[in-house]
Amino acid sequence: MARFRIPLLIALGLFIAGLALTAAFTDRHYVLLSVVLLLAVLSAIAAVSRIPFAALPGVKPVSAVVILSAYVFGAEAGFVIGAVAALVSNIYFGQGPWTPWQMFAWGMTGLTAGWLRRSWLLRRRAGLLIFGFIWGFLFGWIMNIWVLLSLPDALSWRLVAVTFAASFYFDLAHALSNVFFLAVLAGGWTKVLQRFRKKYGLLQE
Numbered sequence: 001m002a003r004f005r006i007p008l009l010i011a012l013g014l015f016i017a018g019l020a021l022t023a024a025f026t027d028r029h030y031v032l033l034s035v036v037l038l039l040a041v042l043s044a045i046a047a048v049s050r051i052p053f054a055a056l057p058g059v060k061p062v063s064a065v066v067i068l069s070a071y072v073f074g075a076e077a078g079f080v081i082g083a084v085a086a087l088v089s090n091i092y093f094g095q096g097p098w099t100p101w102q103m104f105a106w107g108m109t110g111l112t113a114g115w116l117r118r119s120w121l122l123r124r125r126a127g128l129l130i131f132g133f134i135w136g137f138l139f140g141w142i143m144n145i146w147v148l149l150s151l152p153d154a155l156s157w158r159l160v161a162v163t164f165a166a167s168f169y170f171d172l173a174h175a176l177s178n179v180f181f182l183a184v185l186a187g188g189w190t191k192v193l194q195r196f197r198k199k200y201g202l203l204q205e
Contacts, residue, residue, distance in 0.1 A: 038196070039080050042069045046085035046106075051092055058173030062089070063139065064181035065189075066106055067132055070113035071122060072193040078110025101146040105139045125186065132182045136175025140167050 042065070049061035062085050070078020086102035113122065113131065121127035144163050151159065 038073075039077060039084070042077075042081045043084035043088060046081060047089035050089045053177075054093070056173070058170040059177040060139075060174055061177070061181045062086075062106060063109055063135060063174070063178050064132060064185055066110040067113040067128070067135070067178075067182065068185060068189050069193065070110040071117045071128075072190060072197055073114070074117070075111045075114025078114040079107040080110075082106030082108070082110035097150070098143065098146055101143055105142040108142075109135050109139065125183075128186060129179045129182055132178035133175045136173075136178045137171045139174060140171030143167075 046062045046065040046069070049065055053059045053061065062082075066078060066082040066085065069081050083103040083106060086106045087099060090096075090099050090102070112135075116122050116131070122131060141164070144167055147167075148160060148163055151163075
């Protein structure tokens with residue numbers, strides 16, 4: 001069954017693109033179309049980036065893509081890209097009660113990156129890497145809440161401690177992978193997105 005998920009993901013992307021192109025030729029809402037396509041493309045890139053690293057627990061390029069997209073296009077776009085990336089990528093990984101929590105976690109990653117994009121922290125490369133490192137742990141802690149709520153005796157401090165201790169190495173892997181992918185993508189990826197934004201005047205704050 002898994003072998004059909006990637007074609008399904010591609011088909012979904014083509015379907016969305018087809019709807020957008022239809023809107024362009026009929027309603028001619030070009031600016032709105034550009035925004036929708038932009039968000040769809042960035043969400044798809046973030047979603048598909050999970051697949052090659054599926055065998056490496058905790059390694060998720062999604063967070064870096066979401067952070068850099070929010071850095072260029074703002075908080076609202078960042079939230080949408082993060083949430084949609086989680087939903088779409090789970091077409092491949094499997095949907096479940098964890099999906100809304102992942103949507104919230106990646107959405108908040110983008111939202112906070114957008115809020116802070118003009119701050120002294122994210123304007124410095126070191127600050128951007130620190131931000132990504134922190135969100136590697138915050139993402140895991142949000143998902144731990146879902147795990148605890150699904151278990152009996154969720155309010156037991158011992159169970160809370162065991163759950164967070166068990167997730168530490170996965171969260172650390174996520175945090176370090178965020179640093180790596182942000183360091184690799186921040187320069188070129190950000191410049192491409194900024195040129196696109198300036199050319200079409202999209203999602204500026």
